[in-house]
Amino acid sequence: MSLSSAANPTLLRISGLTVRFGDFTAVESLDLAVAPGETVALVGESGSGKSVTSLAVTRLLDHAGGRIVSGQITFQDREGRQRELTTEAPEAMRRLRGPEIAMIFQEPMTSLNPVLKVGEQITEAIRLHQGMDGAAALAEARRLLEKVRIPEAARQLERYPFQMSGGMRQRVMIAMALSCRPRLLIADEPTTALDVTVQAQVLRLIRSLQQETGLGMIFITHDMGVVAEIADRVVVMRRGRKVEEGEVNRIFAAPQHPYTKRLLAAVPVLGSLADQPLPVPFPMPDAPPPQPLDTVRPEAEPVLELRGLTTRFDVRRGWLGRVVGRIHAAEQVSFSIRPGETLAVVGESGCGKSTTGRSIIRLEQPQSGEIRFAGEDVTVLDRQKEARLRRGVQFIFQDPFASLDPRLTVGFSVAEPILTHNLLQGRAVQDRVAQLLTQVGLGPEHARRYPHELSGGQRQRVCIARALASEPRLIIADEAVAALDVSIRAQVVNLMMRLQQEMGLAYLFISHDMAVVERISHRVAVMYLGQVVEIGPRQAVMNDPQHPYTKRLLAAVPVPDPARRGHDRGLDDSEVPSPLRRPDDMPEVAPLVPVGPDHYVARHRIGGLY
Amino acid sequence: MLGYALRRLAGAVPVLVAVSIFVFAFVRLLPGDPARLVAGPDATAQDVALVREEMGLDRPIWEQYLRYVGQTLQGDLGRSTKTKLPVAEEIGQRFMPTFWLTVVAMVWATAIGVLIGVISGVKRGKWQDRLGMVFAVSGISFPSFWMGLLLINVFSVRLGWLPTGGYTDWKSLILPSFTLGTTVAAILARFSRSAFVEVSQEDYVRTARMKGVPERRVVWHHTLRNALIPVITMTGLEFGSLLGGAIVIETVFAWPGLGRLLIDSVSYRDYPVIQALILLFALEFVIINIVVDQLYAVVNPEIRLR
Numbered sequence: 001m002s003l004s005s006a007a008n009p010t011l012l013r014i015s016g017l018t019v020r021f022g023d024f025t026a027v028e029s030l031d032l033a034v035a036p037g038e039t040v041a042l043v044g045e046s047g048s049g050k051s052v053t054s055l056a057v058t059r060l061l062d063h064a065g066g067r068i069v070s071g072q073i074t075f076q077d078r079e080g081r082q083r084e085l086t087t088e089a090p091e092a093m094r095r096l097r098g099p100e101i102a103m104i105f106q107e108p109m110t111s112l113n114p115v116l117k118v119g120e121q122i123t124e125a126i127r128l129h130q131g132m133d134g135a136a137a138l139a140e141a142r143r144l145l146e147k148v149r150i151p152e153a154a155r156q157l158e159r160y161p162f163q164m165s166g167g168m169r170q171r172v173m174i175a176m177a178l179s180c181r182p183r184l185l186i187a188d189e190p191t192t193a194l195d196v197t198v199q200a201q202v203l204r205l206i207r208s209l210q211q212e213t214g215l216g217m218i219f220i221t222h223d224m225g226v227v228a229e230i231a232d233r234v235v236v237m238r239r240g241r242k243v244e245e246g247e248v249n250r251i252f253a254a255p256q257h258p259y260t261k262r263l264l265a266a267v268p269v270l271g272s273l274a275d276q277p278l279p280v281p282f283p284m285p286d287a288p289p290p291q292p293l294d295t296v297r298p299e300a301e302p303v304l305e306l307r308g309l310t311t312r313f314d315v316r317r318g319w320l321g322r323v324v325g326r327i328h329a330a331e332q333v334s335f336s337i338r339p340g341e342t343l344a345v346v347g348e349s350g351c352g353k354s355t356t357g358r359s360i361i362r363l364e365q366p367q368s369g370e371i372r373f374a375g376e377d378v379t380v381l382d383r384q385k386e387a388r389l390r391r392g393v394q395f396i397f398q399d400p401f402a403s404l405d406p407r408l409t410v411g412f413s414v415a416e417p418i419l420t421h422n423l424l425q426g427r428a429v430q431d432r433v434a435q436l437l438t439q440v441g442l443g444p445e446h447a448r449r450y451p452h453e454l455s456g457g458q459r460q461r462v463c464i465a466r467a468l469a470s471e472p473r474l475i476i477a478d479e480a481v482a483a484l485d486v487s488i489r490a491q492v493v494n495l496m497m498r499l500q501q502e503m504g505l506a507y508l509f510i511s512h513d514m515a516v517v518e519r520i521s522h523r524v525a526v527m528y529l530g531q532v533v534e535i536g537p538r539q540a541v542m543n544d545p546q547h548p549y550t551k552r553l554l555a556a557v558p559v560p561d562p563a564r565r566g567h568d569r570g571l572d573d574s575e576v577p578s579p580l581r582r583p584d585d586m587p588e589v590a591p592l593v594p595v596g597p598d599h600y601v602a603r604h605r606i607g608g609l610y
Numbered sequence: 611m612l613g614y615a616l617r618r619l620a621g622a623v624p625v626l627v628a629v630s631i632f633v634f635a636f637v638r639l640l641p642g643d644p645a646r647l648v649a650g651p652d653a654t655a656q657d658v659a660l661v662r663e664e665m666g667l668d669r670p671i672w673e674q675y676l677r678y679v680g681q682t683l684q685g686d687l688g689r690s691t692k693t694k695l696p697v698a699e700e701i702g703q704r705f706m707p708t709f710w711l712t713v714v715a716m717v718w719a720t721a722i723g724v725l726i727g728v729i730s731g732v733k734r735g736k737w738q739d740r741l742g743m744v745f746a747v748s749g750i751s752f753p754s755f756w757m758g759l760l761l762i763n764v765f766s767v768r769l770g771w772l773p774t775g776g777y778t779d780w781k782s783l784i785l786p787s788f789t790l791g792t793t794v795a796a797i798l799a800r801f802s803r804s805a806f807v808e809v810s811q812e813d814y815v816r817t818a819r820m821k822g823v824p825e826r827r828v829v830w831h832h833t834l835r836n837a838l839i840p841v842i843t844m845t846g847l848e849f850g851s852l853l854g855g856a857i858v859i860e861t862v863f864a865w866p867g868l869g870r871l872l873i874d875s876v877s878y879r880d881y882p883v884i885q886a887l888i889l890l891f892a893l894e895f896v897i898i899n900i901v902v903d904q905l906y907a908v909v910n911p912e913i914r915l916r
Contacts, residue, residue, distance in 0.1 A: 060819055090825075098822035105820075110813040115835050115910055125821040160911045176821065 009076065011036045011216040012057065012184055017071035019049070019056050019240075026052040026066065028240045034184065034216040041231035041248070042220045043263070045485035046456070049240035050220045054186045057218070058101055059085060059093045075100070078183065099129045102182035106189035108169035112161035119157030122176050129180045144175040148205060165575060166349075167198035171205070178209060185210070188220045195348035196512060197576070200556035203229055222485060224267040225515075225558030228252060229565055236260050248562045261285065266487040268515030270542075270557050277539045279342065279520050281497050282490035295340035295500050296522055301375050302336040303474045303506040304360065304393075309333040309369035311352075311359045315580065328579050329355035330366070331530040332589045337474065340500060342507040344521035344538070346514060346553070350579055352530040353510045357476045360508070361393050362386075374473060391421045394467035398479035400459035404451040410437075410462050411447030417470040436465040441495060457488035464495065468503075476508045481516060493520055514557045518542060523598075526550045529579050529606050531589060536599030546601040548610050577609065614914060618903045622896045629892040633885050634678050647881050650691030682889070688882035692875070697886045701871070704855075705890075707777045708867035711790060711859075712852040714783055719791035720845055723798025727841075730799065731806030732829055742799060749796025758789045758862035775864035786863040790856050794848050801844050805837040812836070838909050846902035853894045 012034040019027040027049040034040050042050040055061040056068055057075075073085040077100055085093070097103075105111045113121060122144060123137035132140065138157065145153035148171040161169055170190060177185060187206065191199035207230060210217055219230055227234060227248065234251040236244040236259065244257040255261045262285050273280055278292035310332055315325040330352040337343045345353040359366040362381065371379050378389045394417075397403040404413055414433045418424050424432055434444035440461040451459055460480065467475050477496070481489045493516060499505055511517050517524060518538065525535040526547065534547040545551045559565075581587065587607050592600035637644045645662035646653070653661070666674050681687070687697035730742035765785060766774040773782045809815065810833050818832040819825075855869025868887065875883035907914040 058820060060816060063816070063819060094819075094822050094824065096822070097820055103820045105813060105817065107813055111817045113814040113818065113832055113836070114912060116832075117911075124818075124823060128822060128824075160915070162912045163915070173817075176817075180822075 009036070010034070010074075011038075011076055012218075013072075013074045014053070014057070015072050015074075017053070017056060017073060018069040019052050019061065019066050020069050021066045025069075026240055027056065029071070030237075030240075030242055032218075032235055032242070034218060036183065036216050037210070037214045039210065039217040039219055039230055039232045041227045041234045042218055042237060043222065043224070043227055043234055044237035045222055045263075045487065047239065048237040050237050051188055052240075053237075054103065054188050054218065054220060057085060057184075057186065058097060058103055059088070059090075062090065075184070095129075098125045098182065099180040100182055101184045101186065102177035102180070103186040103188065104170070104173050104177050104190045106192050108166050108173055108193060111173055112169055114161055116160075117157065118159055118161060118164070118172055122157070122172065122179055125176060125179050141175070141179070144179055145172070147178075147209070148172075148175045150175075166194055167202065167575065170194060170198075170202055174202070174206065174209070178213070181213065182215060184216045184218070186218045186220070189222070190219075191226060192221070192223065195576075196514070197348065197552060197556040199226075200558070203558070206230070223558065224252075224264060224486070225560040228560045228562040229558045231562075236263065252560070252562055258285075262487060264560075266490040267560050268490070268513070268519055269560055270515040270518055270554070273518050274539070274543055277537065279497060279522060279538075281494040282519060284490070284494070290494075293497055293501050295504065297339050297504070300339045302338050302372075303374060304508070305336040305370075305372040306356075306360070307334050307370040307372075309356065309359055309366050309371065311355050311364050311366045323583050325580050326583055328352075328530040328581060328587055329364075330359060331587055333369070333527075333530075333532055335525055335532065335535060337506045337508060339473065339506055340504045341523065342500065342509050342521045344509045344511060344517040344524045345527060346511060346517055346524060347527035348512060348553070348576055350576070351527040352579065353527050354478050355530075356527070357395070357478050357508055357510050360476065361389065361395060363395075387421070391417075391470045392472050393474045393476065394470060394472040396460070396463050396467050396475060396477045396480040398482050400456060400463050400483065401451060403463055404459060406451055408450075409447065410449050410451065410454070413451075413462065414447070414466045414469055417466060421470050423470065432469070433465075436468055437462075439468065439499070440465045441491075455488075456484055457492060460484060460488075460492055461495065464492075464499070468499070472505070474506045474508065476510070478510045479512070480509075482511065482513065489516065496520065514542070514554060526553065528610070529577065529587070531587070531602065531606055532592070533602040533606065533610070534600070535592065536596065536601075540596050540599045544596075546595050546599070577607065581607075614907055615904060618900050622900055625896055626893070629889065630679055630682070631675070633889050633892075634675050636885055636888070637881050647879070648688070648691065651879065653691070687886040687889075690875075690880055690883050692878050692880045692883075697882045700883060701868070701886055701890060704866060704868050704871045707865055708853065708855050708860075708869070710783060711787055711856070711865065711867060712849065714787040715791035715794060716845070716849050716852065718787070719794035719848075720798060722791075723795035724802045724841060726795070726799040727802025728806055728829065728834060728837075730803040731810060731837075734807060739803075742803070746796045746799040746803075749792045749799075752792070754789050754793060754856075755858045755862050757792065758785070758859060761785045761789060762862070775862070777866050782863075786856075786859050786865055789862075790852065790859050794852070797848065798841065798844060802837060802841045805840045806833060809833050809837040835909060839906060842902055842905050842909065846898050846905075850895045850898045853898075854891050 010033050014030055014032040017027055017030040018025065030053060042053060044050045052066065055064055055066065057073055061068065068086050071086065075083045075085050077083050119138060119141055122141040126132050126137040126140050141157060142153045145156055150156050150168060150171050191202050194202060203226065221227060231248045234246060234248050235242055236257065238259050244255065244260045251260065252264065255264055265283060265285055276292055278294055280292045281290040283289055309330055311330040313327040313329055314323045315327065316322060317324045333356050335343060345356060347353045355364055358364045360371060370377065373389055373392060378385050381389065411433050414436055415429050418429050418432060433447050437444055437446050442458060442461055454462065481492050484492060496507065497520060500507065509517065509520055521538045523536060524538050524541040525532050526549065528549045534541055534545065534550045541550065542554065545554055588604050590604035593603045595601050637647055640647060645658050645665060645667055648665065649658045649661040666677055685698050689695065690697055690700050693700065726742045726745060730739040733739050762774050762785065765772045772785055776782055815828060815833055818828050855867045855872055857869035857873055859865065860867045860869045872887055
């Protein structure tokens with residue numbers, strides 16, 4: 001295939017494209033071609049220039065402060081004319097955006113205008129470019145919403161974006177992008193912000209719409225699993241340059257460039273540890289293959305025990321603050337973690353996994369249940385218990401940038417827990433900070449830096465060092481690697497596993513990423529609508545899932561292997577229901593039923609789908 | 611929408627009750643005999659006794675409060691100790707000049723201020739932006755009494771087109787409202803520029819461009835509406851503070867407004883008037899807040915439909 005498939009006339013051809021922002025070269029001498037009906041995946045980590053390329057093609061770059069320094073972007077329009085997009089006048093470009101070139105963005109939550117009805121936002125493009133009147137455009141918008149499988153399309157047109165879920169909003173974005181029947185679709189990380197089951201639905205939708213309409217597509221992503229699902233051809237980018245290009249099967253089977261090899265090696269493949277009961281670090285290039293880590297001390301007393309932890313949030317309305325509903329964020333959650341053990345809590349947004357973690361250290365106040373830390377009942381905290389709990393349990397958050405104070409040096413942030421808990425004084429504090437920074441793979445010299453001087457991976461290492469500073473026994477990691485690039489993610493996960501081995505730490509690893517969970521965890525708890533629906537040894541839960549929701553979750557994970565694409569993995573278009581219930585409508589909660597050694601599953605009806 | 615409006619109205623009731631308690635307590639908590647305070651510095655002992663009886667100071671405190679509220683609701687705010695006229699009448703005379711001055715100033719200042727802000731925001735870094743911000747900075751830093759005097763000098767003394775002061779016809783409104791509005795326009799220009807710039811970096815503005823929406827529509831339809839929310843807050847606050855009377859400008863233009871009444875009554879310790887003015891200013895802010903909340907709801911469906 002690739003460029004030589006000259007039988008297919010080229011829809012878009014980029015040659016020698018160089019884009020700069022000020023003095024910074026974001027894209028350098030890029031060549032790329034897209035044929036009608038073809039999907040080219042543009043792959044790379046943050047800063048690789050893949051999104052900038054899309055901005056250059058659409059010339060949204062003009063509004064983003066960048067400029068095209070050299071190169072051509074040739075686009076064949078509907079009438080068969082060759083258009084040179086680098087030199088088109090702004091007005092001519094505007095007329096191309098929508099009817100010829102459309103785009104779907106990463107963030108469905110912020111990409112729709114919050115003050116305009118969904119119907120108006122879809123019809124706007126139709127009216128502008130196709131000259132339809134209001135009623136005809138509305139009918140067309142309704143047809144489009146039905147096409148992207150939004151239920152009750154007519155009613156949805158009257159709604160505002162904030163009244164819809166992320167998955168629904170992304171469908172609206174797709175409907176909007178397709179509204180003028182474009183010939184080139186650029187999808188910039190369209191599923192990255194979505195839950196995995198929703199991602200699977202949206203990917204399938206994009207694929208089927210593409211087959212139907214024969215449009216050419218540039219699909220920008222960092223997720224090799226998604227690439228394997230959707231791409232015909234892959235272009236790998238790094239630091240603004242193309243490092244490799246090839247047909248999708250070839251790239252996965254026989255990557256040529258060392259960077260591509262590294263990228264693929266870092267991709268966690270779900271099922272790669274199916275035969276291995278213990279966690280195994282990610283393999284690193286130029287390093288011996290990693291060994292399984294046996295860190296759990298089964299005879300030891302649990303570090304943490306939860307019994308029936310329940311956290312609900314009242315939804316109040318009206319002048320007197322009457323309770324009109326309750327969000328059952330965590331409902332009768334029970335589990336325990338032993339020293340050296342990693343318990344992964346998985347589930348989709350709103351399932352209550354974060355609330356559970358936050359309730360343990362009282363970032364949220366639970367309504368009922370019992371929390372025992374290191375054998376001590378810490379459900380009701382006095383001053384001393386609180387100090388012990390806060391020292392012994394540390395938290396790592398998802399966004400390493402937002403969780404470090406931008407005005408404090410790294411050294412100060414790491415030293416703070418030491419000073420708060422009065423562990424060391426004077427000179428010893430600095431020595432300890434230096435030691436901690438070394439332990440997480442940074443250097444003592446980083447202590448004087450500010451967060452903005454560090455990369456995302458380095459910042460997360462700082463957050464880990466800070467968490468270690470108070471010598472905790474349990475670390476709650478809430479999506480701690482979700483915001484990192486794949487190769488960095490692998491390194492940070494390996495670091496966490498090394499620390500566990502060295503210090504006997506226990507982890508509560510909250511994550512939506514099943515492949516990472518497979519690597520790091522000893523046991524897995526699956527949460528759905530605030531309840532644990534399945535819990536057990538990682539191997540048992542992942543190899544032989546018992547609960548229908550666990551099955552659905554695992555089936556939705558994209559497989560980074562293009563050879564296994566497309567087989568129906570039993571997906572449906574249903575939405576996960578809301579954990580919001582009326583105050584008098586209590587969910588059914590029942591004890592889990594044992595189905596294997598240490599493996600328990602819910603057999604009662606949870607409400608909603610199961 | 612109606613439910614929202616009613617909830618906002620209901621929310622104002624406790625505020626007004628709190629303010630009335632404060633105003634009621636105001637005179638009674640000051641050191642000295644409240645009756646003497648209200649009766650004024652040169653009242654005779656007889657006058658004071660009369661006032662004491664009139665205020666019911668021998669009655670239980672809750673009865674006094676209820677009486678005060680009842681009288682206030684009937685428009686009886688007592689008599690000014692200085693002019694001996696009913697306070698309601700006193701304030702009534704001064705309210706309309708302040709009201710007109712404020713409304714005229716706010717209307718043009720909001721229109722011009724937001725327009726300058728949007729143009730500066732669209733033409734970020736270009737000469738239009740610089741010019742707009744030069745206006746904004748000078749408008750904020752130029753002392754209004756000085757501007758007022760300059761305007762009088764040029765338009766009244768030299769050219770003789772407009773009156774030097776006083777509250778007579780529409781001509782007398784031009785200079786004071788211009789002076790008053792300049793500061794407001796400058797503040798709003800800065801404010802709406804930054805709100806506009808912030809919103810124009812939002813993802814949905816990019817989405818609109820990607821749909822091929824013409825630039826003019828991107829600005830006025832997609833960006834401005836979202837940028838208006840903080841601007842409405844600011845406009846409401848400015849409106850409220852101007853309704854309290856603009857002391858400097860009223861003095862420069864000999865404008866018979868509430869600002870000067872407040873100054874006069876404070877320097878004369880005219881407690882009934884001070885009391886009534888506090889109540890009035892609180893009421894104005896409550897009303898403006900309700901209006902601002904309604905405007906939020908018009909602009910932002912998330913507030914309206916929640």
